[in-house]
Amino acid sequence: MVGHNLRKIIEESLKKLSLEGDSFSVEVPHDPAHGDYATNAALVYAKNTGKNPRQLAEEIKGEIENNKPEWVQEVTIAGPGFINFTLTREHIQKNTKSAGNEDYGKNTSLERQKILIEYTDPNPFKEFHIGHLMSNSIGESVSRLLVFSGAEIKRANFQGDVGMHVAMAVWGMKKGETDSGKAYAKGATAFKEDIQAQTEIKEINKKIYEESDPEITKIYKKGRKESLARFEEIYKRLGTRFDFYIFESETGPLGVELIKKNPNVFEESDGATIYKGEKVGLHTRVFINSEGFPTYEAKDLGNFKRKTEIWDPTELVVVTGNEITDYFKVVRAAASEIPELASIADKTKHIPHGMLRLPGGKMSSRTGDVITGESLLNDVGETLKEKITDGTLLNQVSVSAIKYSMLKQEAGKDIIFDFEKSLSFTGDSGPYLQYTHARCNSLLHKAQEEGITPSDETPLTETLPLERALLHFPEEVMKATHEYSPHYIATYLHNLASLFNTFYAEAPIVEKDNLASAYKLFVTQSVKETLKKGLFLLGIEAPDKM
RNA sequence: GCUCUUGUAGUUCAAUGGAUAGAAUGUCGGCUUGCGGAGCCGAUGAUCCAGGUUCGAAUCCUGGCAAGAGCACCA
DSSP: OHHHHHHHHHHHHHHHTTOOSOOOOEEOOSSGGGOSEEEOHHHHHHHHHOOOHHHHHHHHHHHHHHTOOTTEEEEEEETTTEEEEEEOHHHHHHHHHHTTSTTTTOOOTTTTOEEEEEOOOOOTTSOOBHHHHHHHHHHHHHHHHHHHTTOEEEEEEEEOOSSHHHHHHHHHHHTTOOSHHHHHHHHHHHHHHOHHHHHHHHHHHHHHHHTOOHHHHHHHHHHHHHHHHHHHHHHHHHTOOOSEEEEHHHHHHHHHHHHHHOTTTOEEETTEEEEOGGGGTSOOEEEEOTTSOBOHHHHHHHHHHHHHHHTOOSEEEEEEEGGGHHHHHHHHHHHHHSHHHHHHHHTEEEEEEOOEEETTEEOOSSSSOOOBHHHHHHHHHHHHTTTOOOHHHHHHHHHHHHHHHHHSSOTTSOEEOOHHHHSOSSSSSHHHHHHHHHHHHHHHHHHHHTTOOOOSOOOOOSOOHHHHHHHTHHHHHHHHHHTTOTHHHHHHHHHHHHHHHHHHHHSOSOOTTOHHHHHHHHHHHHHHHHHHHHHHHTTOOOOSOO
16 A cells, blocks of 8 residues: 555655654645645644755655655645645556456455454344344445454344343234234333333233243244344345344343342342442443343343354444443443453444434324334435336345445434435445446446457556546455454445546546547446446446446 | 533535545536446535634634434333
8 A cells, every 4th residue: 555655765764864753644635736635744844843844845855755665656745734746657557457356456454363253133023124234235335344454253143032122022913913113012002101001011021031922923933033133134235144143032141140140230120120230430330120120231241242142253343322421431431340251341342323303303203103114215216217117126225225225424423314315326435436337337348349448558657646646445444344344445446436427427538449438448447347346345236337 | 400422515414723624415417239238428506604813724722503322120
């Protein structure tokens, strides 16, 4: 990676001037007139040494020029004391060539890491709503990014198949409701409003845990199976697949066992077993309730253990809604006090994603007033039907519109989700990127028909903005991976596609007996590959035609 | 009440403490029957308020204001 190599050269030069210790940046200037890379090293060190920044920049520049690598064309000083680097035409051209390779953009920074990533986490008997779609989009993209950086990863999906929410749904089903989502909504409402129903639901909860009532067990098992089968359909459409499914019904007992084995970590209070988070600056949470059942906290504790049993990862990543950020800290704190979980608890990265809010207010699954994953996919498909007749393509474009709208902004912040505005098919959108990719493909196809072969020999003396953009793909991948932030990829791809479309509109690309045409096609090929790879990292398909 | 997160064009989002704050959308005006118009070009328009730190602040600190989330037997 060029930026990385430049940093080394700058560091060496600084060392010769006895400048060490402060961190400086190697960045890509916004304005191409400022070169391909820039550093603020002189500005940083001017502060400590009391020197004039421009003068210090001159000194540093002198040192850099003494062992300037052959791929650097020019080193200049500009503005308050930035040192700008321009790469040689040869180097850029070579890079444009490698951008067409399969490995371009990959790195080995996470080699030998075994990362177990948990995401999506829908609950059987409840709707798969757009919050789960969000977790899935981010989790899938982060997974692909981690693999791109050399990590070995496994995907896990943790699902609440027991607990009060399930009891509510089973209660609703017992009352004749067949759809599990609706049954849950009915049960949840009754639980709040009707004391009689409340007692019944608690009773059902107990019976599910104990499997003591054949009728309830039957309803439960059937509902669970149907619910999980429905989730599988959605995963298929989204292009995601899991290595492990972990259920609360199995982690509950594991959690309880851990709690019993570590009485020094937990306390008894009002008949419940709690963890006093205050001792580490957090808050108290109940792990086993006064009726003796594990709460979500205990199940999640068991989840930590289950994850180490099934694979022995070196690191855990968990993608969930940001509403549970503080909750998660408490469970993790408890886990790190338990000897057998301590090391993995400390190597757990929580990626909170924002809530999806409707312009009217917060979404609630309690009342059944939700946009479900299926309904969203179907509604989007409906609006595209006039343009696309092929079923597979229809799904690819729908999914891309949805995923891109969720991934283009920084994870963690809430998304105001407005069907009309959020799902764009033009401009900064998934379909725009797919369209650009298809357009590249179509050009290459046409060239082939006309017998023109792309060539890396170029009559161009100026670097194209497109080539400069291709140069930075590996750095964006690196940044996105280590910050667990797919939105860097989204932003990058939109910029790349936009540059390509401008390039496309400026002058014809496919022209016979034209040296420039052959090179333009060569660039087109690299752009196509990079778009495809970038879309893959977002979990989006890149069809050749659309 | 306490804790955490977030305030950027009309709207939805970008911007490792750096150079002229970028896009998309909206509105207005253009794009020669020509490689795919889901496209391209132009115009318009923004850092919540008040202090502070520094060569330099949307970004860091303090105080307001506003929105969201969490805070004991739900998940």
